Amino acid sequence: MPPFSRVTVIGLGLIGSSIARGVRAHMTGVGLTGYDADPQVRETAKAIGLCDDVADSAGAAVTDADLVILCVPVGAIGDAAREFAEDLPADAVVSDVGSCKESVVTALREALPGVAIVPAHPVAGTERSGPEAGFAQLFHNRWCILTPPADADPLAVERVAEFWKRLGADIEMMEPAHHDRVLAVTSHLPHLIAYTIVGTASDLEEVTSSEVIKYSAGGFRDFTRIAASDPTMWRDVFLSNREAVLDMLQRFSEDLSALQRAIRWGKGEELFDLFTRTRAVRRSVIEQGQDDAREDFGRAHD
Amino acid sequence: MPPFSRVTVIGLGLIGSSIARGVRAHMTGVGLTGYDADPQVRETAKAIGLCDDVADSAGAAVTDADLVILCVPVGAIGDAAREFAEDLPADAVVSDVGSCKESVVTALREALPGVAIVPAHPVAGTERSGPEAGFAQLFHNRWCILTPPADADPLAVERVAEFWKRLGADIEMMEPAHHDRVLAVTSHLPHLIAYTIVGTASDLEEVTSSEVIKYSAGGFRDFTRIAASDPTMWRDVFLSNREAVLDMLQRFSEDLSALQRAIRWGKGEELFDLFTRTRAVRRSVIEQGQDDAREDFGRAHD
Ligand SMILES: NC(=O)c1ccc[n+]([C@@H]2O[C@H](COP(=O)([O-])OP(=O)(O)OC[C@H]3O[C@@H](n4cnc5c(N)ncnc54)[C@H](OP(=O)(O)O)[C@@H]3O)[C@@H](O)[C@H]2O)c1
Ligand SMILES: NC(=O)c1ccc[n+]([C@@H]2O[C@H](COP(=O)([O-])OP(=O)(O)OC[C@H]3O[C@@H](n4cnc5c(N)ncnc54)[C@H](OP(=O)(O)O)[C@@H]3O)[C@@H](O)[C@H]2O)c1
Structure with a gap:
């Protein structure tokens, strides 16, 4: 059984829409609601059938959620959370995907006192953005780093970890700093x-x-x-x-x-020594499955 | 008819072996001789049948060539040219593929006085090196920059340009500096x-x-x-x-x-403005066919 049964994604850009697609692909039966501050993004999300439902306000999007994931720029996370704070069910878990965590943890705690917060950061992305840029495989074999506060409910952490595993990610835990x-x-x-x-x-x-x-x-x-x-x-x-x-x-x-x-x-020798060391780093990146082993990233030649 | 009929490649690494493969693929009938200072590279070249003949010295490699291309590191180009200077046929054209051109032009003129020299730089490569790293398509739709001296024989320049066109490259002329x-x-x-x-x-x-x-x-x-x-x-x-x-x-x-x-x-606005400008540069790179339009270089996801 999936760890959550009604997931709400706030912010339907590259990461949010990839999560939505991943839920569809890997967690059938899970209810999926989306919201984005940008009306155009909401329109697109509806047009491409990204979620079961695209709400017209953050509050309406979360009313029956058991997981809410904030997928907005890190500077907007506090405001985005405040927008739905009053409508959040008492037992819902809130997570995010922000690329930095100390500031996000602080912002979420301030905006959502008493709520179970399990911050996360999937280390995966592309140079694209927006609701059409996402794809379900984005998180496959990538790391997702959770930075739960010391007093986090272990069960909530476990459920968020399981959610990301189902999206294809491997889990790591870290202090936000x-x-x-x-x-x-x-x-x-x-x-x-x-x-x-x-x-x-x-x-x-x-x-x-x-x-x-x-x-x-x-x-x-x-x-x-x-x-x-x-x-x-x-x-x-x-x-x-x-x-x-x-x-x-x-x-x-x-x-x-x-x-x-x-x-x-x-000083040719100094240059040569550094360039030899850095070559070894590349080898490790490939050995550990963190990049395409093919030359030139596997770029097409012809 | 191909612009040259007997091509010698000196230095059988990534670029030299890609040229050899390109000649095989695109200029049938052209005789192909190779030489590399490294005996192991020569062995590999023989084993994989890279050229018609792999010579045991630079001099022996050039005796009947009408085009000699130096594909060695730029710091070694002068020495590599001196090694075959005495054996070079009077009407042979000498070129190279070095990544910088002022120093190379000087080194080649010193090493080969009176010889027709047409320096070239194909703007194409991968992170690999050695004779097994090359492939015939490396130069397809890439630029090859020729930097002929002011007094170069126009026919020699024309023939080298034609050679690179047959390897799939587009030609541009520039001053070395x-x-x-x-x-x-x-x-x-x-x-x-x-x-x-x-x-x-x-x-x-x-x-x-x-x-x-x-x-x-x-x-x-x-x-x-x-x-x-x-x-x-x-x-x-x-x-x-x-x-x-x-x-x-x-x-x-x-x-x-x-x-x-x-x-x-x-100063968020300053950052935002720069990041917006740089995004436009990426668009131009793609519009002009200089990179894979697919996101993430077209890296495989799963
Ligand atoms: N891209 C990556 O490589 C990557 C990787 C890992 C983590 N992340 C993190 O993921 C998060 C989202 O990034 P992304 O790449 O998915 O960005 P994106 O494609 O630009 O999507 C972000 C979406 O959030 C919307 N939004 C902004 N403020 C909002 C608010 N207050 N309430 C609701 N929606 C709001 C934006 O609408 P507008 O149209 O109004 O901007 C936009 O549609 C960021 O925190 C980022 O740090 C990104
Ligand atoms: N790689 C690129 O992306 C790229 C792109 C455009 C142009 N270039 C230029 O192409 C040239 C070759 O680069 P590459 O990437 O093909 O390098 P590479 O794979 O390392 O091959 C160079 C080969 O030349 C041999 N060599 C060195 N000195 C020599 C000499 N005096 N006589 C004969 N052979 C000698 C080397 O032997 P050892 O085993 O002894 O080193 C090696 O096998 C360089 O001038 C470079 O600037 C490179």
Whole structure:
């Protein structure tokens, strides 16, 4: 039996719509209600039959839910929760999928005092957003990190974990603060750097934007994919996980300066040693099933 | 009729072996000789039947060639050319595939005075290296940039251009110095940054390397692909294109500092504006056929 029987998804973008599709694919019989602040998104969700029901308000969406998952940008989670706080059944569990957890835990606790809260973060995504970008397999073989507060009801945690397992994910538990530092390095810093380099490249004068795009297959195009991620989502992530991001950025900058010096002074051995070490990291990523083993991400050639 | 009838490839790694396979696939009847400084690579090339003939010395490889293409790391191009200089037929054209061109043009002119030299750079590659990594389609619909000296024989340039068209590439002409600045931003800087961040991530203490790998699907794994590229090749690129790389790096660092300040002071609008601009760059990359339009590079999900 599925761990919940009436699931409500608030925010029907990439992640919310992937959850909805995953519930349909893997938990037949479970009732599915959706809500999104954006009327257009609600229209689209209805048109593509994403949920059994798309409600016109957050309150109406949760009235008979036993699980409510907030899939909105992290900066909007507190407000989104407040919107349905009065209508939430007493025994409902509330979860979310936010990319940072300390700020989210605080916001949820403030907005929903006394409610069973089990924050979660599925480490999976693409550069797309919106209700049509989702797909049921997004979470297959990916990690979903739960960061329950120390006083969380173990049964609620167990049920949320089981929910994500059914969506295909593997579960890990973490302290919110540690989660935020791990993700600062594995996700937030990479995005920040990709955004920066794509910005730098398009602001040059002697090299035109059209040249940058034309010859992007030399490596730059990989960065453009990440830098195409949702602006609202990522603005919120950087503002919410500020301390950890700035700290990781500081370390990155120091390492970059060291490399800059190595190039300036022609220290080939130093470069070679680093490039050999990083190659080994790639091997581990593939051995642990975290990326496509095929070259070039398995990109189609012809 | 193919533009050359006896082609010699010096250096049978990713690019050299892709050219050999491309000649086999697209220019039947053309004689193909290979040479590599590494005896093991020569053995492998023989075993997989990469060329009609794999010679035991660079000199023996070129004696009856009408096109010789150097596919060795850019720092080795001068030496590799000197090795066969005495055995080169008077009417042979010499080309290369080096990722930077000013230093290569200088090295080739010094090593091969009086020879028809048409430097080239196919903007295509993967993170693999060695003779088994190549494939005939690597250059299909990719740009190949020729940087012929001002006094180059137009017929030799025409023939090399035709050769690359037959391998599936589109041709562009550039000054070597401009090439090096364009590629510094579209290829060399992205690689440098990917190497740096992968290094930074694996040197942290509080976040373990195994956590970095485990949660790499949040963005980091994309960088590990680029940072798995050949250490020798990339050491040579950074040392050979030092000025342009350091200049681009300087601009990148300034932009990164600006972003750092925006995060520190909570300037969400600044972040949002940049992230919106970079999203548009991705759209152009896809519209111009420079990347897979499918989300996530078309990575397999399940
Ligand atoms: N994308 C990823 O790779 C990824 C991975 C893991 C976790 N996450 C997390 O997942 C969450 C959602 O991201 P996403 O990629 O699915 O974004 P998305 O595709 O942009 O979808 C978010 C949706 O939430 C709506 N929304 C905003 N505020 C709301 C509110 N107060 N009440 C109800 N709906 C609201 C948005 O409507 P508008 O049209 O008005 O914006 C939008 O339709 C974020 O917290 C993000 O950090 C994302
Ligand atoms: N990979 C890319 O993405 C890419 C794209 C465009 C252009 N390029 C350029 O293509 C060239 C080759 O790169 P690659 O990726 O094909 O590298 P690779 O797979 O490492 O192959 C290079 C081969 O050249 C051999 N070699 C080194 N010095 C030599 C010499 N003096 N004489 C003969 N053979 C020698 C190497 O032998 P060892 O085993 O002794 O090293 C190796 O087998 C480089 O100039 C690079 O800048 C690369």
